Every structure is written in C-alpha cells, then in structure tokens.
Amino acid sequence: MLDESAELSVSITQIVQRLKGTHLHSQLEKQAKECLHKPEIKLETLKDDVRRLLKASGMTCLPPPRHPRAPPEHTKEPLAYMRKAQVNWEKRILKSLNSMCTELGIPLARKRPVPEQNELTNKWNEMGTDEPDLSKFRPVYAPKDFLEVLVGLKNPNNERSEDLTVRSHWGLIQVSLNVRDIPQTREMYPELGLTYGQLGIDDHTHVPPDLFESEHIHIGKKVVSEHDSAAAQQYSRQGCPTGLRAQLWSLILNTTDDPEAITHYEQLKARVIHHDLLVDNLIYKDVKLTASNDDYYFVFEDYLYQVLLCFSRDTAVLEHFNYNCATPPKSCIQSKSGSEQCAVVYPPNGVIPFHGFSMYVAPLCFLYNEPSKLYSVFREMYIRYFFRLHSVSSHPSGIVSLCLQFERLLQTHLPQLFYHLREIGAQPLRIAFKWIVRAFSGYLSTDQLLLLWDRILGYDSLEIVAVLAAAVFAFRAENLMEVTSLASAEAVLADLSTLKVMPLLQIFLFATSV
C-alpha cells in the first residue's frame, strides 16, 4: 500500500522539477525569501510558516487528482475504447506517412549540405518565394478523414438500436458523453449574458462608448500594467480591445519576452537550417493550399513557415503528451553501422500536420510579428487547446465532446431543422465539422475570430466553439429549411465572413427558451 504522503512528495517533486527555470519559479523563490524576513517566522517552524505565508500571499499549488495506482494512460484518457480508437488512428496516420516516404523515396529526415544551409539562412525571411515542387506530396489526412473515425466510435457497453426515435440521438456521434446543455452552459458562461457588456456587441457604432467600451478599455489598461495573468483571463471573457489584445493574451498564456524564449526559438531555427524533414514539405503544401489563398492571411505566408518549421522540431512540445491522450508517433532510424534500429519520435515534436493546420497560426500573425513571440504564443495555444481538436478523447474540450455537444444542442433546440437536414442527407456535423476542427479560423472574419478566441482563453475551454456552430445553424435556420440537398445546405453555410459572433452566441445561449 503506497504511502499517501510519499505519493504527494513524488507529485511535488515533479511539479518542482517542471517549475525549475521558469519565471514562476523565480517569483516563488523571491516570495519565499521575502517571507523569511517577516517577523512571524520562527526557525523551528520554518517550513510551515513559509508555506502558510506563501498561501496567504496567493500562491498555491495543487497536485492533479488521481488514483495512486492508475497508470498514466488512464489519467490521460479513462475510457478504454477511446484509447483504442486513438491508437488505431495513429497507426493509420503513421502508415500513410511512411508509405508516402517510401513511394517518393524521400527520407524522413536528412542533414542539409552546407551550401543549402547557407541559402536557407539567407532566405529565412522570405521562404514563401520558394516554389518547391510539391505536387507529389499530399496531406497526410484531412478533417473529413478524421470525422469518419469519430463517426465510427462506438462504446462496446452500449447497445444501440437502429430505430430512430425521439429519444435516440439523430447525429453522427454514436457515443454518450457528458456534455453541457444550454442551462448548464449559461452557468458556465455568465459573463456572456444579456446584463453584461461585451466587446463584439457593446462597442458597436451606435452604442455610446460611455456605456461600456471606455470603462472596459480603462480596466484593460490597468490589467496589463499590473501584469496580472488571472485578471487578464477573467477580463478576456468580455472581450479584449484590439489595442490591448496582444498583451492580454500574452499574460493569459504566460508567454514572456525573456531571453530564454528567444534563445529557444533561435535554437529551433538552427535545427531547421541543419536538417530537412519530410514533414516540412507537408507544411509548405498546407500553407500554399490554405493560408496563401486566404484573402487576408496570404500576407503572413513567411511567418507561417518560420513558426511551423520550428514547431516541428520543438521537443519541448512532447511534454504535452503527458495529458494528451495521443502518443507521439515513432519511426525507426537505422544506426550508422546499419545493424541496430531505434525508434525515435517523428516529427521531433510528435505532431503530424494535417490539411488546414497552418490556420491555427494565421490569426495570431495579426497580433504578433516578432517571430519568437509569435512562436511562443502559438505553441502555448497549441498545447493548451488546439491539440484537443484532432485527438480522440472524452475530455469536455475534446473534439468528440464538442461534436456531440453541437449535435445535442441542435437536436434539442432546433429539432425541426435537424430532422429536415437529416432527411435530405445533410447531417449538420458534416458541414460544421471543419469549423470546429479549426476553431473557426479561416471561416469567420479575423476580428470576429479573435473575439471568439478571447472567450476560449477567458473560459479556458473550447466548448464555445461547439455552441457557436449551433448558433450559426440557428441563425440560418430559415434558409436551411428551404434546401433540398447537402450541396445547397453547404452553399447556405459557405460564407460566414459577415457573421457577428457575439450577438449570435448571446441570442442562442440567453434568448433561447428552454
């Protein structure tokens, strides 16, 4: 029987290990040293006193709750059938990548000859001008393929009848997870309610700025000057003013401008220069196909390469697999003598990009233009949120839950619409899935997208994406009731660039009768 206190100290050691070298650690040390100077401290009870005073100053640390005997995979994903599905999916992706590699005869990784390294260094700021032949490469997978995997998920404990009844779920997701309905979502997102001011609604031209906007901006400036991360997160729930957003997000995500971050980025850049990876071509192709064709993001093409190529080589990203149900893909490399094979994580960061991946980065280019800053913010967004959009898990912000939540909201509050769309062969999720996977990047106009992402950060959850998807259907319900095919349904929902997200969300959440 493991001693509980021993477990605790293991957890604490792990946390201390993680904190070492970070800004937070130095802050803690500083606070602790200051506590030492306080008169209440006695040598005999030093440890307790310091702990007490640290707690009083607002710094507390909690180990993650888990059963002492649970293996790590169970903590990451408690449901066995989900784990299995993720493993199978990963096998498929890796197989696809390996076969592409064999087909094309291109190594997964190769060291660049020195002249090529020099050329790349010179061209670092304008990699977009390169026109490599990418015709042979295809994306490893597209969101559509992933959707099929999710549709095929089945809980083996559940007996599903084929009959369509009012009780049954009409959508594509066949598993039952606990997702929030509208009353519960209202409780979770009170600041989106009708009595609170919002950016995206109350900064509209005809609303006098005195009512909300001026005061909100004033508070925002204070939050930024105080460097208060928790306050920034709370503040962001009502939207970030354009002029303050970059700093506020930086605070929320704890990305700093300190030299460690810049050095880290420079190291990654050096790795890009020295080695060429097969996935680089996938990145090029993705950027050329998606961001470069976007009316606004095309300008940032070079930044996207600078971020994504470095991202692929960032082994620090591997840490997020501690809580990501996915496992980093491994590939075999032969040792120089040819006799041994060892498995290494490939790509080094464990993330294989898919079609549309670069759209996670594109909106951030509006806010940050120093590459290391842009990189830090993107990486943090990825390991906190975006990874959940393309791995199979039961987490409330995971893609499965979001899809299910979307379908349930639609079925509960727009049953006539859902039924009609089903009948004409236009399952709503087939249309909405691409929005959800990209957290609406590339579908909404940039200013609206950033208002949405304000709330993702503010509430530390992706559920708002599912709610918005349902709200969009609600908004276009009238037109959708008229269509008679999947293609025409797609056409009605093809252009979201004129939508105003906050009014849509507010109406859907707070003005829908339940």
Added chain:
Amino acid sequence: MSKNKQTAGHKGACGSQKKKEGEGRSCIRYRCGLTNTIQDVLNQRPGWVEVKDDGEWDLNWCDVGWLRENFDHSYMEEHVRICHFRNHYELTRKNLMVKNLKRYRKTLEREAGRLEASKCDFFPCTFVLPSEYHIFVEEFKRSPGSTWIMKPVARSQGKGIFLFRKLKDIIDWRKDGSRSEEQKDEAQVESYVAQRYIENPYLIAGRKFDLRVYVLVTSYIALKAWLYRDGFARFSNTRFSLSSIDDQYVHLTNVAVQKTSPDYDPEKGCKWQMQQLRQYLTAKHGFETVQTLFKEIDNIFIRSLLSVQKTIINDKHCFELYGYDILLDQDLKPWLIEVNASPSLTASSQEDYDLKYRLLEDTLHIVDMEGRLTGKEKRVGGFDLMWNDGPVHTDVGLEALGSSCLVANTHLGCVNDRQKQLQQLLKPFPGQKRT
C-alpha cells in the same frame, strides 16, 4: 444635333424635365464612356436610362479624353452633371500638383508661420524635369546614396517608372537609343518628375503596400469634400528590399504592375480592405497612435485640395471622384504619392467589385439627380462629409465628451453600415416602395 454643339438636358422622351423645388426627376438619362463597374451601377439605378452617341444626357460619366474634346463646346443646363472638373489635371498631374502644393505651402508659411506650413510636408521632395533639373542635381548631391524615383507625369498604372541612385542613370536614360523619338521628345517637354524615394516604407510581413482612398469633391468654391469609409491596401507581391532596385515588381504596388509579376496569382488578389488594415495597425500600435495617423491622412486630402482650390475652374455641373494613393513609412507617417482623377473602376475580384459598386452608388446618391437630399447631410451611405468650407465635426453630444473637444467627421477604415444609414436617410426612388 451636330457633335460640336451638344446640348444636354433638353426636354426629351422623358417628358417635362423642369425640376420643381424638392421634387426629383423620375427619369434620368445618362451617358457612360466606360465599360466597367460604373456601367452596372448606372444601368441598375431605378429610373435611369442610357443614351448613346448624340443623345441628350442629364449625367455624363465620361473619360478625360472626352472631357478634353467636348467640355468647352457643351452647353449644360442647370441640373446636368458631369464627373470631372475641366482642369482636374492641376491636382492629378504630378508636375502641376507639385507646383501648386509648393506655392500653397509658401503662402501658408508667409501667412500663418512655419508650423502651419509644415503640415504640408506630406509630399516627398520632388522636382519637375527638365525645368528644375539644376536644383534637382543640387539636392541630389546633398544626399548621396539616397534613392530617387522617376515618374512620367501623365501616365498611369506604373508605366515608365524607374528607380535610380546615380545621376549617370538619368543621363543614360535620356540618351537611351531604345526609346522612340516621341519618348525622347517627351523628356524635353515637362513630363517627368524626380522624387525622393521613401526607403523605409511600413512593411507588413516584409511586404510593402500603399493605400487607395476615395475622396469625392462636389465643389471647389466653397470646397466641399467627402471621404469614403472603404478603401484598400495594395500589397507588393514580393518582399521589400532596397537591394533590388531593378525589380520594379517589388517597389510598385499598382495592381496593374503586380498583375504582370511572375509571382502573381489572380485568384489570390493582393489587397486588404481598409478595415482590416486599420484593425491590424490598431492591434500593433494601439488605438491612439492609429487615430493620430488617420487624422494626418485626413490632413493630406484637405491640404492638397486647398492647394488647388483657386486654380481649378469651379463649375456647379462638375463633381469628381479622386483616388488618392498614400504610402506609410516606418514611423507611421503618411505620404502622398499621387491623386488620380480616374481611379480604376475595374474590379479585380468579387470583393473589389462590391466595394466599387457601393462607392459608385453612394457617389450618385450624393450627386443626387433625384433631388432626395436636403444638402445638410453629414453622411450619405459610406461617405462622410470631411470639409464644407471648413472642417466638419461629428454630432457627438458634448455631455458624452465632457468637454468641448470636437471630433472630426471622418471614418476611414471604420465600419461601413451604409445600408442602414441609407434606409433612414433617403426617400425611396420614385415608383419604389420603401423596404
């Protein structure tokens, strides 16, 4: 009716045309010399019919060539409108604009002092060639190593422009055997300007861009000018670098030039809407800085128009929609590159078409052939009244501001909710029901 004696506005097939007070015409005859967006706008305007060739017209959307040949010989009745001022080239030809601006600046310095005159310093140092060749050379020698740009005075779409750093380059160019005799003659006549090249343009993701802004002038005496909220930023397709002077694709941002660049992808388009640009700059530099920038841009329009106010032949029949090209430098200072009297109305994409359609529609609303406006409006659709014989301020309640500070009535790059505004403002067209 002989071609030289065109009479516009006579009673025609549309019945009595005498305009009664407050009552608009129900049938308006237009003539259109262009075959792009403006055709659609005129065609689709309720109650407007096209007349061709020698027919009498109430509104003529002509090109400058027609104007040059026919304006002086046309008699126009009071209500008739035409889309150019007779001598608009005082503003739009680079050599004349420079002359007018320099003269205006001198007057301002004499009358109001250095500080006031410095508000005219939005135009890069420019010399007209060959007449100012010697003072140009003096200035050139004073700043060795700087880059200059040579522009033909009257051509558009980036034709004939090149950059140089050495005097030798111009001398070679003048003697260039590959150019036709006509072109060489042009150089003898005052048809080129040499201008200090802005070497530190503001870059977005390493690319240079300039702004196209639309200003509508309905009268020069007294000066009445409107500023359109929409506009766009035109990006160069390649990354900016001073080392590639010969690569004209880098430096020139006209869409016409970009279209021939090997990188150009017509599907892509290389424009940002003004709103997008304004938001980007606000995210980068904060609200106050950007507000100051846009105030300085307003200043460019007003000063440039004031500088030609006494030179342009005012005519109540005339209105003109100008396309201003503005460049920002790294210190976020706006510079005037040039003014176009015939900004391109051809659309490069659906979005571009929609913008130009709205712009032209609102232009016609302001010209108001239908007589629906009172004349006291400060905003019509996407146009805000910028100058009306003096600065125009928004109707913001003083209590809200807490002081007597006045806010300029311009909203370049701001939300353009013109549909709603027009619905509230305008009576429906005769024969149309209000929706």
